[in-house]
Amino acid sequence: MNPNQLEDLENIDIEIPLFLEAIFQKYGYDFRDYSTAHIKRRLMHRMAIGRFETISQMQDKVLRDKSFFISLLEDLSINVTEMFRDPEFYSSFREHVVPNLRTYPFIKIWHAGCATGEEVYSLAILLKEENLLDRCQIYATDFNRRVLDIAKLGIYPTQDLEKFSRNYIESGGKGKLSDYYTLKYGSLKLDQSLSKKVVFADHNLVTDNVFAEVNLILCRNVLIYFNKDLQNKVINLFFKSLSSSGFLCLGTKESLRFTQLESNFANIDSSQKIYKKRIN
Amino acid sequence: MFRAAVIGTSYGGLNALKAIIPHLPKDFPLAIFVVLHIGDNKNDSFIQYLNKQSKVKIKEAEEKEEIKAGTVYFAPPNYHILIENNSTIALSTDPKIHHSRPSIDVLFESAAWHFKNQLIGILLTGLNHDGALGIKEIQKYCGITIVEDPETAIATIMPASAIEIMKPDYILHLDQISKKIIELSKLD
C-alpha cells in the first residue's frame, strides 16, 4: 500500500481531535463527542474546498479567522429538515400522544435542534387541529443562530411545497396545508398564529444545561450526529427536563437502545421512537 | 485479507443484487454494505426476499450498530450510511448528493478511509454519476475496485462514469462478479 497515503490517514486521525479541541478552547463550541465519521467527512471536504494540505493547516486558519469558524459551524451543523418529515411519526403522535396531552391544562413543549423550524410549525398545525395549541408553551432551540432567524420568520421556498403537502396529507392532516400559509414573492409564509406560542432560542445541547421543565421533548435527527457517550449525556439532560410521565420523541433511526437510561422510559411506539418517562 | 465490501447501484440494481448476493457462501468472511437508490420507497420487502434466497444474513443498517462479518447491511432509504472508526455504523441526514440519499459516494469514501486496502468496492448498473468519485477514493487508498461492464449493465451511466475517471482493477459482466468477490475473499 502506498505508504504516504496511509500515513496521511493516520495523521488525520491524530489531527481531528486536536482540531476539535482547538475549536472548543477558542470558540466554546464542543464537537469533541460528535460522530467521528460525520466530522471526518465534513472536515475532509472543507479541506479540499479550501485547498488546505492538512487539518493542522486548517487549524491554524480557524484559530485566527472567526469567519472561517462560522463557515465550519455551518458545515458541522446539518440543518436539513422538512415539514411533516416522516408523516407516520405525526400520525402516530396524533394517536398515542395527543389523547394524553388533552388531560393537561397546560402543556410545555421543547423542540431541541429545531433547525429552520419546519418541524415546529408542523407540530403547531397538528396541535391547532386538535384544539390544543392555545394551551401550549413551545420552546424551539438550536445552537445555530442563522437557522433560528429563518425559523422565526417562518418563510420557506416554494420548491418544497409539493413534498410538504404530500407529507401533510400522509400525516393525517385534517384540512389542507394551504389553510396555514400564504404565497408571496415565490415563498410560502406560515400563518403567524402558529408561532404565537413559540419562543425560539439559542441553546447548545452539549454545553448548556436544562432549558425548562417540559411535558414533551422532540429531538429528531440530532442525536444521530453524536457518539454514544454524548447521546447518553443528552438523554440524561432530557430525562431531567421532562416532567413525570413526559414524552420523548426521537428521529426514526434513533433510539434509546444503546443508552443507559433506556429502562427509565417506556416504549409508546417503537417504530416511530416515541417514549414516555416512567414514574419511579 | 479483506474485511469488507461495498456495493453501489441504482437503476437495475434490484436485478443486479439478485445476481450477486444469493451466491455468497454461508461463512462469507466479509461485511458487505449496500447503497441502492430507491427514492422514498422502503427496502423491507426486497431485504426479506433476498434473505429467503441467500445464505448470508441481510438487514437494514442501524445507527451505532456493530459491524459483523458475513452480514449484508442495506442503507435505509433517506439516510446516508458511513463507517465509524470503531467499526460501527453511522447514519446521517446530510443533504442529498447527486440527488441521492443514501449516496454511494458517501459510503464508499468513508469505507475507503476506514478499511483502506482491506476493502473491495463494487459499482453496478445505474442512471447517475453517484459512486464514481467514491470508487476512485477506494482505489486511492489501495482497495480493490470492480465495475460492472457497461456493455451488459441495464443502465450504463453509473459504471461508465466511473471508468471515465479511474481504471478499475476489474471490469466484469454481472454474472462474473460474485465469483470474483468470493475468490478475493479467500485471499490471505
Ligand SMILES: C[S@@+](CC[C@H](N)C(=O)[O-])C[C@H]1O[C@@H](n2cnc3c(N)ncnc32)[C@H](O)[C@@H]1O
Ligand atoms: C438534521 S437537523 C434536524 C432538524 C429537525 N429536528 C428535523 O428532524 O427535521 C439537526 C439540527 O441539530 C442542530 N444541532 C446540532 N448540534 C447541536 C447542539 N449541540 N445543540 C443544539 N442543536 C444542535 C443543528 O444545528 C441542526 O439544525
